[in-house]
Amino acid sequence: MNGRLRYATIGAALVLLATLPWWVGNSYYINIASQILLFAVFALALNVLVGYAGLVSLGHAGLFAIAGYTAALLLQAGYGHFAADTAAIVVTLAASAIFAVLALRSTGIGFLMITLALGQIVWGIAYRWASLTGGDNGVNVTTRPSPFGISLANAPSFYFASLVVFLLAFATMAVFVRSPFGASLRGTRDQARRMNALGYNVWLIRFVAIVFSGFWTGISGLLFIYYNQFVSPQVSALTASAEVLLMVISGGTATLLGPIAGAIIVVVMKNVVSAYVERWNLVLGLIFIVIITFMPDGLVPGTVRLCRWSWHVIRWNGKPAPAMEKHSPGAPP
Amino acid sequence: MMTQLTSAQAVILAINSFAFGGLLFLLSAGFSLIFGLMRIPNLMHGSFFMLGAYFGVSLLDWGVNFWVAALLSGLAMAVIGGIIERFLLRRLEGQVLPQVLLTLGFAFIIADICLMVWTGDPWQPTAPPSLRGAVQAFGLFFPLYRLAILAVAVAVAIALWIMVDWTRLGAMIRAGVDDPPIARVVGIKVSQLFTLIFCLGAALAAFAGVMGAPFLSVYPGLDFEMLPLALIVVILGGTGSLLGALVGSFLLGFLYNFGQAMFPDLAYVILFLPMLLVLVLRPQGLFGRVVA
Known part of the structure; x- marks a missing residue:
């Protein structure tokens, strides 16, 4: 019975998601739905580390920005979408590996502090190395790709593309978390020493988790630049890392649905709050404190x-x- | 893109480096104590610096003497820091993630409040009148205020060193850090000591903010620019080591000033290179102890 209820819920959710443009109608709201989906992918990626590996990264906006900037700069240089996106993912994977090697010199607070510093390096490059990245002016992305000849120029088509990516990400995460590897990752979170004694290579497990998380972070970064058709140093700022961390935490870490709920809450709130007041950061800070306290x-x-x-x-x-x-x-x- | 420097420029840069290093020491000494000794990832340390600097700006605007303003600002921040530590952070003892979120939350709130109160325009108060000039020696002019910053930083470093290494209070702090349960058993009030350290760190950061204001100016975003610098200093020098913080600060001061003069595009990134090297080659930091 419980299993049937579960399949029914999943089915209903899928139908709702797949028909969203028709019952929402307005392209403003469809765009918000696309934003939620792309940030949900980002939050799911970070949750692999925060929730399942017990490693809190405050530099993930850096990886997100690396993917976005690589693709945007290559597109600007005249490369095609496929080449630019592939290169962006490869660069992001390499950057994740470098992040992992450096940050895994430590765990706990040390890991967090090192990732924060690495994220700031990316911000420093994006913001200050103006001859490469255009500095504060950012980089424009003039066109969206047309996979299989389908144009993604309007809001519903981009929403469906985001939905496909999101479902893929969600399915991969579900498999990842339930796999033996996911179990060993949780083991390194709870009992690193025992896992070590049992013969698991704790360092390698964590390394793979970071690169896996970096991969989906890169994918969401690509979705982001195609969604906004623009990338600026803002995406690599500490605030961006904190926002996605808030999505993971507010929804509940180490759950598959938590980061999605978190993405909905944060994106909706950000859009609503920004419509009325300029003080998004103040609200963000207050939410952090309220969540932690209550x-x-x-x-x-x-x-x-x-x-x-x-x-x-x-x-x-x-x-x-x-x-x-x-x-x-x-x-x- | 590399720019060649004349020797006179290099000397001026060196002085700026020492002054900036001194500021960084004032900022990161507290951070190092809080992070290294209490194991609290205090992500609002840069905010203490910025808010302190803004307090100083306002006090100076009302005609308060520069040094009095710096001390008052430090005192105010000690009170604010103390309240946050005592009533919010204390309840999260040992829980890294909640501590991070709480301090980050406060950092965002402080940043937004500063933007509301002091607007987005940069403020640059003037240095105290007695320190405005420059002294001439060896045919070069040395800006007096930068030398004063250095002198203050060295004085604070000596005072901190005496406090931690030579006083009863320092002995109690070290005991409280090494083994809190035993320290409690022998009658040391560890929790009060930690609040004291937190207040001291907050006060030093605010004091550094006021000292730095005539030199760096105060503007939105200064908080998250200074926080990673404090972080690098601590990773470089080793957590909880005052000597490490001192050496790390001056190293960073030099890198920052010479980097900005020679590779303006990459100055900010260059700052992180020694940190990466230290992480790879000596993760406990230059003067850090290996924790078992």
Whole structure:
């Protein structure tokens, strides 16, 4: 029964996603849906590290920007889409490998700090090396590719392209996480020493995870530059890394749906907030603090807990179950 | 793209490098103590620097004496840092990810508040009147204010060294860091000590911000420009090592100034090269201890 319900939910979600342009209609909202999908790919990629490997990277916007800039600069130089995109992915994989070798000199805080510094290097190149990257002016991407002769110029067609990439990413992640390799990655997160003693090469497992994460980060970077048809140093800034980290954390780490929920929350909020106030960074910071203080395990697990808790409240005729009381999400800790 | 330098230019650059290195030391000494000793990844350290600098700018605007402004700004930041540490960070002890998010959240909030209050235009207060000139020696002019920054940084370095290595407080800090449970057993109030270190680090960063304002000017984005520099200094020098922070700061000061003069496009990137080298060859940092 549970399995059937699950397939029904997945089927319904797929139908909803596949028909989205028809029931949404307005191309502004279709574009937001494309944004959500591309950032969901990015968040899923980062979640491999944050959630499953226990390695928090604050430099992923750097990898995202490397893919975007490589493709944009090659397109500007007159190369075709296929050549530019392939080169961008190869460069991003190489950069991920370099990031991995350097950052894996350490774990925990050290890993985070090194990735932050590496991300800043990319930002420094994008922003200051103006003769190469155009500095603050960024690089324009004049055309979108037409895979199999299908033009991606309008909003619905780009949405479908993003949807295909997103579904591919999601399927790969689902397989990756459930595979023996995914299990060993979780092992290195929880018990690195024991994994080592059992004969696993902890360093190599982490290295592969970082490169895998870098690959999907690069793909989402490519989607991003085709979506915006523009790339600027902004995409490599620490704020960008923090935003995607917020997607992972707010949705709940080490879940497949968490980063997607996080991407929806952050993208929608960013669009809504930006429409009314200029203070997106302030809101972003406040969300971080509120989440850390009240829902430290993320919104999806937090909401699940909230539902369970309310269920208990209902069952106990309005009296909260004693054991659950201290988990009350609204209560000041 | 490389630019050749005359020897007079090189001397001026060297002085700027020492001054900038001094500023970096004031900034990163606190960062090194907080990161190295308390294991807190304080991503708002650059924000302390920037907010402190803005406080100083406003105080100077109201006609407060430069040094008083620097001290007041440091004091204000110590209070703010203390409150954040005591009431929010303390509850997340030992949890790296929440600490990162919390400090990052505050960094964004501080950046946006600064943008609201002090606008996006850069502020550059003047140096105190007594330090505005230059001294002449060996046929060259040495800007007095830059020398003063260096002198202050060296004085702070000596004071910190005496505090950590030669006083009872320092002994308690070292004990609290090496083995918190045992330190608690022998009656050291580790948690209060850590708050004290955090306040001290915040105050030093704000003080450095005010000292640096006439030299670097204060503008939005200064926070996330300074934070990676503090980070590099600590990775270079080794976490928790004051000597490492001092050497790392001056090394970075030289790289920054000479890099900017000789390879303007790549100056910012050059700063990270020694960090990469150290990571590959000596991950514990130049003066770091290997932690078992």
